[in-house]
Amino acid sequence: MTFGEEVTVHGDPDGTHMQYPDPAGRQIVARVRDLAFAYGGSPSPALRGVSLDVHAGEIVVLEGPSGGGKSTLLRALAGLVPDFHGGAVSGAVEVDGHNALALPPAALGGAVGIVFQDPESQAVLGTVDRDVAFGPQNAGLPAHEIVRRVRQALDDAGATHLTGRRIDELSSGERQRVAIAGVLAREPRLLVLDEPTSQLDHDAATALATTLRRLADRGTAVVIAEHRGERVRPIADRVLAVTDGLLAPAPQPDEVVVVLAPPSEVPGPPAVRVLSVDAGHGERRVMTEASMALVGGRVTALVGPNGSGKTTLLRVLAGLHCPDSGCVMIGDDDVSALPPELRFPRLGLVPQDPGRHLLTETIADEIGVALTSLGVEGDARSARILDAARDMGLDHMLERHPLDLSVGERERVALASILVARPRVLILDEPTRGMDPARKRDLARIIRSRAADGVAVLVATHDAPFAMAAADEVLVMRQGGPVPGELPPAAVLTI
Numbered sequence: 001m002t003f004g005e006e007v008t009v010h011g012d013p014d015g016t017h018m019q020y021p022d023p024a025g026r027q028i029v030a031r032v033r034d035l036a037f038a039y040g041g042s043p044s045p046a047l048r049g050v051s052l053d054v055h056a057g058e059i060v061v062l063e064g065p066s067g068g069g070k071s072t073l074l075r076a077l078a079g080l081v082p083d084f085h086g087g088a089v090s091g092a093v094e095v096d097g098h099n100a101l102a103l104p105p106a107a108l109g110g111a112v113g114i115v116f117q118d119p120e121s122q123a124v125l126g127t128v129d130r131d132v133a134f135g136p137q138n139a140g141l142p143a144h145e146i147v148r149r150v151r152q153a154l155d156d157a158g159a160t161h162l163t164g165r166r167i168d169e170l171s172s173g174e175r176q177r178v179a180i181a182g183v184l185a186r187e188p189r190l191l192v193l194d195e196p197t198s199q200l201d202h203d204a205a206t207a208l209a210t211t212l213r214r215l216a217d218r219g220t221a222v223v224i225a226e227h228r229g230e231r232v233r234p235i236a237d238r239v240l241a242v243t244d245g246l247l248a249p250a251p252q253p254d255e256v257v258v259v260l261a262p263p264s265e266v267p268g269p270p271a272v273r274v275l276s277v278d279a280g281h282g283e284r285r286v287m288t289e290a291s292m293a294l295v296g297g298r299v300t301a302l303v304g305p306n307g308s309g310k311t312t313l314l315r316v317l318a319g320l321h322c323p324d325s326g327c328v329m330i331g332d333d334d335v336s337a338l339p340p341e342l343r344f345p346r347l348g349l350v351p352q353d354p355g356r357h358l359l360t361e362t363i364a365d366e367i368g369v370a371l372t373s374l375g376v377e378g379d380a381r382s383a384r385i386l387d388a389a390r391d392m393g394l395d396h397m398l399e400r401h402p403l404d405l406s407v408g409e410r411e412r413v414a415l416a417s418i419l420v421a422r423p424r425v426l427i428l429d430e431p432t433r434g435m436d437p438a439r440k441r442d443l444a445r446i447i448r449s450r451a452a453d454g455v456a457v458l459v460a461t462h463d464a465p466f467a468m469a470a471a472d473e474v475l476v477m478r479q480g481g482p483v484p485g486e487l488p489p490a491a492v493l494t495i
Helices: 070-077 128-138 143-156 172-184 202-217 229-235 310-318 363-374 378-391 407-419 437-452 464-470
Strands: 028-038 047-055 059-063 088-095 112-115 190-194 221-225 238-243 246-249 255-259 270-281 284-295 299-303 325-330 347-350 425-429 456-460 473-478 481-484 490-494
Touching: 028 070, 028 221, 047 070, 047 221, 047 246, 059 070, 059 202, 059 229, 070 088, 070 112, 070 190, 070 221, 112 172, 128 143, 128 172, 143 172, 143 202, 172 190, 172 202, 190 202, 202 221, 202 229, 270 310, 284 310, 284 325, 284 456, 284 481, 299 310, 299 437, 299 464, 310 347, 310 425, 310 456, 347 407, 363 378, 363 407, 378 407, 407 425, 407 437, 425 437, 437 456, 437 464, 456 464
Parallel strands: 059 221, 059 238, 112 190, 190 221, 299 456, 299 473, 347 425, 425 456
Antiparallel strands: 028 047, 028 088, 238 246, 255 490, 270 284, 270 325, 473 481
């Protein structure tokens, strides 16, 4: 059976259970036929007549630009489209013999498991062990089987060391591992993952890829949407592109060499400093006697493994995490006692999970929130909103609702809503999450242009090519604080 071939549906009269004959005799776990979908209020469809078969033991990797339809296709496979999102849908989606467009997502729980782009939204319970056990418990499995599955899933996800930890004390990368473990513990026939390596360090991403290949070899069907193609292409059986709602074979990646101008030989005075800071979560110490300085006109990349303290350092700078000792200086001012709103707009932070910080009904209003707090109104406000939107490639969707966007698009909205305030210290936490390579290159240029205007920029990232393309210097979180690291003179971005 080939794409576009007419399909005869056999099954229950209500259409909730379907079976398709497979002429090749291969076991098909998921089948999509002529799927079209448009979100409510969107001027154009997210998917346009997509057809796809996914077989047991197969890994299919989906690539393509942000907003191209990858996440929507994954949501359809998990039964979330249209049940959860609403909108107009046509075509057919079958998973393990069930009509995914007709059944509620809970009815597909034993057949398909999905890991979302934003693991912050996926946790259900307060501790790692209980959260991973949630799915098997809901399935009514005996206690000994739940314990076995939780242990196995945590091991497969590289999260065994997080056993017993509170979810709200984890880094986003650690939460991503826990979210993956929670889905693995259910042992679904179809495993769907949306940008699963976006917040993982290199070792964790490599281990996850090995685990996914092992699961596929046991018979699990796996579909992965991923912008970091170099991390998952080696394990893929097929690589497809989803662009403008259409599905096609993915082209071979090209390499674009980005060579940056050398940093200024004479750095200016520090724009922000951290002096002898101790910080942690309860009894768990994350930073010890940590010190650093950021200089206007330079971009600094902050790297290190998941859980090393990168996000904690950024939150201390922004006033979102109170250190146990030490101080934070912006220029010559000690701001250690100031709340975040009084450090803004001198210092602006774009966090890892922008979806939790989007407040308004339209992208234009979201970008304008900071300007309202600064008293910028009228034509000046409109012009600054439009300029920030253009920088982020959002000017054609200013009336869209932010929560209708992909994670990569939401990240760009969050960036625009901070850049519009023109902070002198710009702090970005995993800013390339969900971004395609073209948008990463645009972001690198924007960051460089801000630095050229004298802004001090700090970027915490696991995206090494992006760090190489954007940064003048590297700090590595090690032994409780940032220390200088190495940076090559040029970078290669794969697209």
